[in-house]
Amino acid sequence: MLSRIFSKVSQDIAVDLGTANSRVYVRGRGIITQEPSVVAVNKKTGHILAIGNEAKKMIGRTPGHIVATRPLRAGVVSDFEATEQMLRYFIAKARKSNFFLNPRPRIIIDIPCWITEVEKKAVIDAAKSAGAGQVFLIEEPMAAAIGARLAVQDAGGNFIVDIGGGTTDIAVISLGGIVLERGIKVAGDKLNQDIVQFAQDEYKLLIGERTAEEIKIGIGSAFPQKENRRKKDNNQKEMPMRGRNLVTGLPEEILVSEEEIRRAMERSIRQIISEIKTTIEATPPELLADIMHSGIYLAGGGALLRGLSTLIQKETKIPTKIIEDPMTAVVRGAGMVLENLDKLNDVLVETEELEPLH
Numbered sequence: 001m002l003s004r005i006f007s008k009v010s011q012d013i014a015v016d017l018g019t020a021n022s023r024v025y026v027r028g029r030g031i032i033t034q035e036p037s038v039v040a041v042n043k044k045t046g047h048i049l050a051i052g053n054e055a056k057k058m059i060g061r062t063p064g065h066i067v068a069t070r071p072l073r074a075g076v077v078s079d080f081e082a083t084e085q086m087l088r089y090f091i092a093k094a095r096k097s098n099f100f101l102n103p104r105p106r107i108i109i110d111i112p113c114w115i116t117e118v119e120k121k122a123v124i125d126a127a128k129s130a131g132a133g134q135v136f137l138i139e140e141p142m143a144a145a146i147g148a149r150l151a152v153q154d155a156g157g158n159f160i161v162d163i164g165g166g167t168t169d170i171a172v173i174s175l176g177g178i179v180l181e182r183g184i185k186v187a188g189d190k191l192n193q194d195i196v197q198f199a200q201d202e203y204k205l206l207i208g209e210r211t212a213e214e215i216k217i218g219i220g221s222a223f224p225q226k227e228n229r230r231k232k233d234n235n236q237k238e239m240p241m242r243g244r245n246l247v248t249g250l251p252e253e254i255l256v257s258e259e260e261i262r263r264a265m266e267r268s269i270r271q272i273i274s275e276i277k278t279t280i281e282a283t284p285p286e287l288l289a290d291i292m293h294s295g296i297y298l299a300g301g302g303a304l305l306r307g308l309s310t311l312i313q314k315e316t317k318i319p320t321k322i323i324e325d326p327m328t329a330v331v332r333g334a335g336m337v338l339e340n341l342d343k344l345n346d347v348l349v350e351t352e353e354l355e356p357l358h
């Protein structure tokens with residue numbers, strides 16, 4: 001009886017700790033927050049000063065002893081302490097959104113498919129010391145595919161590409177499992193770094209990664225954009241780029257064009273496409289026949305780069321679609337697993353005995 005009452009108040013959460021952004025889904029409520037994966041630390045005292053939105057504002061603007069770090073470089077727990085604090089912060093937020101949250105909620109956490117057993121254990125340990133009860137892991141492309149409402153448990157093949165901040169993960173999914181997966185550490189962050197490098201090489205201008213990202217989102221493209229589309233989307237062709245001139249040491253503003261930015265990112269985009277092609281080449285022919293029909297699905301914030309889906313379609317000759325709300329696909333997918341655990345539990349990575357959810 002008591003356990004039945006308890007099960008009513010117990011709430012489970014799904015967390016997507018992305019390299020760039022993290023999101024939290026509370027069972028029965030949906031996505032409660034989406035914030036940058038940034039932790040600001042005072043190096044002198046070791047204290048954490050801010051997490052998420054607040055911490056992102058500090059990047060590049062903090063005095064020397066305050067460092068705003070991204071604890072999850074390329075999707076893996078590189079700073080255990082900061083990751084644990086981030087999870088603690090998100091669990092507290094989930095609790096605020098729902099007063100009746102179980103004191104030790106069950107958590108599903110998304111992980112890249114290529115992480116090692118040691119790294120998996122680090123994720124589980126961080127979640128447990130942050131206050132989680134049971135911890136389950138789900139592979140990101142699987143969660144993204146479920147979030148995109150693809151029929152992952154059917155015998156047909158599904159091809160999903162998640163272009164995040166740190167990594168591009170590519171997977172072929174069939175019968176509830178990942179048949180094939182590949183990944184490269186080339187995604188949104190690398191495109192920002194390409195723009196920083198371009199400003200330095202071309203204009204001797206030192207710009208920050210945040211500025212680079214604003215330019216990428218403002219005028220960046222993977223494929224030349226047609227005039228009429230640009231007007232309709234209200235997109236500009238040029239954008240001012242502000243930084244410090246490395247020769248004079250003084251602030252400077254330079255107008256950069258869509259084409260220059262496309263060229264700056266071209267090499268990295270080629271690498272992403274070549275990885276997609278290699279995965280297609282390795283896909284079993286029967287599944288490939290399905291995929292040629294169903295298409296390639298793009299998830300992650302990187303999928304939003306103008307013209308990227310067009311370029312991928314042109315290069316692979318397979319219809320390519322951006323899934324709805326690509327940045328939250330992974331956490332929505334993990335959330336759907338929470339809501340339907342009886343039907344979907346076989347898609348989880350086996351870690352510990354699964355107790356039935358109520």
Ligand SMILES: Nc1ncnc2c1ncn2[C@@H]1O[C@H](COP(=O)(O)OP(=O)(O)OP(=O)(O)O)[C@@H](O)[C@H]1O
Binds near residue numbers: 326
């Ligand atoms: N409109 C846009 N055009 C181009 N890039 C975008 C756009 N919006 C967001 N991005 C990029 O998407 C990336 C973040 O995507 P996302 O939130 O899916 O990554 P993540 O899940 O945190 O990272 P990962 O999955 O690699 O751990 C950032 O590099 C950001 O610059």
Ligand SMILES: [Mg+2]
Binds near residue numbers: 140162164165330
């Ligand atoms: Mg992601």
